[in-house]
Amino acid sequence: MANGRGNEKTSAQKARASTGSWLASAKEYLHPRVIGMLFLGFSAGLPFLLVFSTMSAWLRDIGVSLTTIGFFSWIGITYSIKVFWSPLVDRLSIPWLTPKLGKRRSWMLIGQVGIATGLIAMASINPAEHLAAFAFFAFFVAFSSATQDVALDAYRIEAVDIRYQGPMASNYQTGYRIGILMAGAGSLYIADAANFQLAYFTMAAMMGIGIATVLIITEPETDPVAARDREKDLLAAISEFVPDKYRLGEFQKWLLGAIVCPFLDFFRRIGWWSIAILAFVAAYRIGDIVMGIMANPFYLDLGFTKSEIATISKLFGFVMTVTGAIAGGLMAARYSAVRMLIVGAVLVVGSNLLFAQLAVIGPERYFLIVTISADNFSAGFAGSVFIVFLSSLTSTKYTATQYALFSSLMTLPGKIISGYSGVLAENYGFQLFFYYAAAMGLPAVVLSLAMMWWSSRVLNAGSEIEKS
Secondary structure, three states: OHHHHHHHHHHHHHHHHHHHHHHHHHHHHHOHHHHHHHHHHHHHHHHHHHOOHHHHHHHHHOOOOHHHHHHHHHHHHHHHOHHHOHHHHHHOOOOOHHHHHOHHHHHHHHHHHHHHHHHHHHHOOOOOOOHHHHHHHHHHHHHHHHHHHHHHHHHHHHHOOHHHHHHHHHHHHHHHHHHHHHHHHHHHHHHHHOOHHHHHHHHHHHOHHHHHHHHHOOOOOOOHHHHHHHHHHHHHHHHOOOOOOOOOOHHHHHHHHHHOHHHHHHHHHHOOHHHHHHHHHHHOOHHHHHHHOOHHHHHHHHOOOHHHHHHHHHHHHHHHHHHHHHHHHHHHHHHOHHHHHHHHHHHHHHHHHHHHHHHHHOOOHHHHHHHHHHHHHHHHHHHHHHHHHHHHHOOOOOHHHHHHHHHHHHHHHHHHHHOOHHHHHHHHOHHHHHHHHHHHOHHHHHHHHHHHHHHHHHOOOHHHHHHO
């Protein structure tokens, strides 16, 4: 009897502790910088579809072939090579702006102004007559957006400690998806009522939200002394491989510190497993990215109207994505991001299989809703846990460059492969294309298991990965 009551009390205490833990996790979303990440996420998400699926819908609407639209997706490779100029964002100060705003905020502002300018230029061009000029300004928007992302990711990681990274990732994803909602559904509604030119002018004006946010928030606090000490240690290690007759000058040290030290720091901290981690980062989102460029052309070719696409795919899809992002953020904070990676990878593969089935069923609204629900929930969930995982791998001494490496690898393989997605869809049909996209997600499932093994066996505890 007494033993039974003791067990009941223990269970009740555990339940209260668990509830308190969940409430504590939820309260972390009220941190001022976590709230601010909603608006910065919006600024990051808004331009993405405008040089991706919304742009592909515009091009398809004026009769551009699927093959050409597929090649346009290579503009998105800009996001995947931002690692090449991320050391400049990490190191260089912008005259007048950086002393006023700080390094992270000044670079975010430069990127946002570039995005708005490029969108205005795209809206001022008729792509049917000046396709090359249209492509150039789309590239300029992507370049400016990628630059904003480098600075924003560094700000997100540096602004709060590790326990807030789950809520930061979740709010970033939520704001990002609101931006995508505006660029996707909002643009399509405006295009349906008027034209795509007006839609892009409107989106340029919406970038003012991000600009205002950057002017309001404060620069994160960093420890420059610790960063310099760490870099001295890394430069000393590099010097061991430099012949004595060659002395490193100040410029060479700056160059090595900006370009080589961030990567050397990562490899020294993680060891040989860094190769497996980079392979995992490259594979995790391939299936999602390969499918994405063909989504709107697929809906249009099935017979759905632009308004139907906006309502079901964008508005309803937005709700499911935010639900997935919040769930992913909470689960990452509660159970560790590395344990949730496998869940996200499996969900993405499953959602691509539903698209293949939709290609067989045809323009049935009920199954479109089912497919969109699964696809967007999985994208939000996987996105949040993956962001927390990648953030845990970065050193605050080289935040921008190291995270740019991860985020570049995260999208580069998918962007390269997606360039041929139009060829496959046009020649073999959408059903086979979506089976192909699902198969592209299988390596991520296998590598997610490897990351779990690394966390549990090499680091001896799943939570330790966030401290590495």
